[in-house]
Structure formats: structure tokens, C-alpha cells
Amino acid sequence: MYPVSDNFLSSVRKSHISTVKVEIYDMANGTIISTAQPISGEVTIDSRRSIRRQCSLEFVDTDGTLVPKNNRSAILLPYNREIKIFRGVTYQDGTEELVPLGVFILTSVEITDTAQGIKITVQGSDRSLKVMRSKWTNHEFYIEENIAKETAIANILKDRYPQVKTNFPATGQVTALTYPTLDQSSDPWKESLKIAESAGMDLYFDENGVARMRPIPDPDLGTALVEYTDQQDSVLTQLGRSLSSDESYNYVVYTGEGTNLTIGVIGEAFDNNPASPTYIYTYGAVPIFKSSPNILTVGEAQEAAIAELRKVIGATEKISWDQIVNPAHDVYDLVKIVRDPSGVDAILMIDAITIPLSPQNTMNAIGRTRRF
16 A cells, blocks of 8 residues: 555545646656646556556547647657656645556557547556567577576666666575577566566566565455445445355466476475365365476475465455545555445455546455455
8 A cells, every 4th residue: 555644544535625647758858748637537456467557548638738739749649658647635725645556658549529629538558568568679688697586677677678767675586597598579578577476576567667576465464454344434335246266276386497407396385274265175276387497496486386376365255346536555455344234354455456537436446355
């Protein structure tokens, strides 16, 4: 959850004045060239996607400044423009508290000329798209042997996106595998994600456009950041439960495939808690198999298996809900939901969240329950 004041958390639970701000940047020099006010739109954050943050916004151009009249210097262009989106609260004294929702590369701009005026719809993706698009055109880049994995990832990102800002912890692992070259057709972001996954890490671009890495959170540990109940001050407007055994994986086998391995390297993790509905000795083993050329030791394979289990565990029950918007939420937040009519009294980990930009719309979140 993005750090906000107690006043903010109190305000978003009741009637308040919401504020949305959009800054438009020239990617060539990183300067703000304009601000704009959308009439609608949303930001989606999904931990299950390689591009974590995406946006869709709609503007009405009342004075002709937003309509692209050329393909070089117009304000809204899908070529060299980024937007930074904020949503927050305006307090009674006129001060604002804003939460950044992401920095997005514009991917499409659509103009609709109607009797009511010009409407402009834009789509955007976070900065991982810039890395993803910038495939190598030669075989000059490589990762040296015994480079720390966080350094290897940073080197890939900086090679493909020189202006990138990173904030990586030490993984304690090195990339002993030597990449003489990376194939011209390979996806630099996908390669970075693979290395991060092999170290049990979550790699993503955050709400301020910084590339970050952190250990995969354990949904069974930690305390809820907030509690949403069905009492008088409830912010919930709708809730749905889905119980299924289709994705009830409770066993992960991770295999190292380094080119210089002489023996097999395997790590395993499984649901060994008797209180869990997918406890392996009563539910039975439902395995998922993963492999990586970046894993060279049993210890690394074990860490990767544990991290993967944290991603899939608890998927037997998913809960989605709509609520009054709290833009400070992010994926992997722990929240407690109490909804007596639906039989829900659980701590959930948020996997995906959609934050609307129009004040009258509700926020949607999808979470998975703890096992016990």
C-alpha cells in the first residue's frame, strides 16, 4: 500500500472530494509539457501479468490543444509521450493528498469527432513495455559469469533503457551461467523476469516508474493493512466468491538447467500445513513444474520453488469485490474482508486491482484467501 496519512484513509471511507491529475511528459527530455483532466478512465494493476500496470483514459478536447495535428509536436502522441496519473483527496481546506498510480507509455490515441465535441481515448502501459520493445539488434550484449543476479538484471534494463531508475535488493545469488550473446529476437523484459524468478523475486515497475525487485510475499504471513466489513461504515458494494479445484496447485518442482551442470539440480516446495484445504497428505499432490537455466544450485532451486508456491497457493478460493475507491492499494496488499451474508471472514492477498478515475465509479479488486 502506498504510504498515506490517517486523514486520507479516513476520508476515502466516506463521502469526499476525489481529485485526479494527469501529467503529460516528453520522453525525449523527461519534461512535463502539459496536464489534462480525463472525464473517465481506469488504471489496472495485475501481479499476474508481465506488464503490471496499464491504463485507459478518455478526454474531451474543448480548446483543440489535445488533438494531434501533426506527428511530432502534438501533446498526445503514441510515439514519444508518457503520462503520470494521480488520484487522491481534496480536503476542506483546499489542500490535496495525491497517490501516484503509475507512469505509462502511450500506446494508442483514438480521436472521435462527434456533435458533442472531440473525444480522445488513450491507452498506455508501464515502462516495462519500453524494455520489452527494445529487442537487441546485434550480438554485442552479454552477461558475464559470476555477476550478481540483481546486477545482471540492472545491466539488461540499462542497456535497453538507459534512463531507467532501479531499486534492487541484493539477491545473494550470482549468474554463473555465461550468456555469450542474447538472441536478437529475445525479449529483454522477459529475460529479466526469468532471472528475477530464479532468485525468488518479483520484478516490476512501480507507481513512480521505478524498476523494483522484492521477494515474493507469502500470503500466509503478515497482518492485514485495512479491514473492510459489512457494518454501518462498510465501503463494500458487491462481493463474489469462486471456489474451484482447477488451479489448486500445492506442489512445485523447480529444476535447474544450467549448461555447466554435471548433476541434476531440483528444488521442491509443497503445502505441508494440516490446517490448509490443500494439505498435501489429505488433498493429494497437485504439482506444477518449472525450470530455469539461471538456477545452478539446489539452494537456488529450493528458493525458486518456495517463491512459486507463494504465487499459486490459495487459488482454490478467489474473492472479487467492489468498493469505494482507495487508490493507495496495490497488488500483494493484505486486507481483511468480513461479509456475513456471503460467509466471508478472511484475510486476502490482492492479486489484481482496477482503480477508476471518475468519482462515481467503484474500485474492483481480486484476492485469494489464506489457507488457514
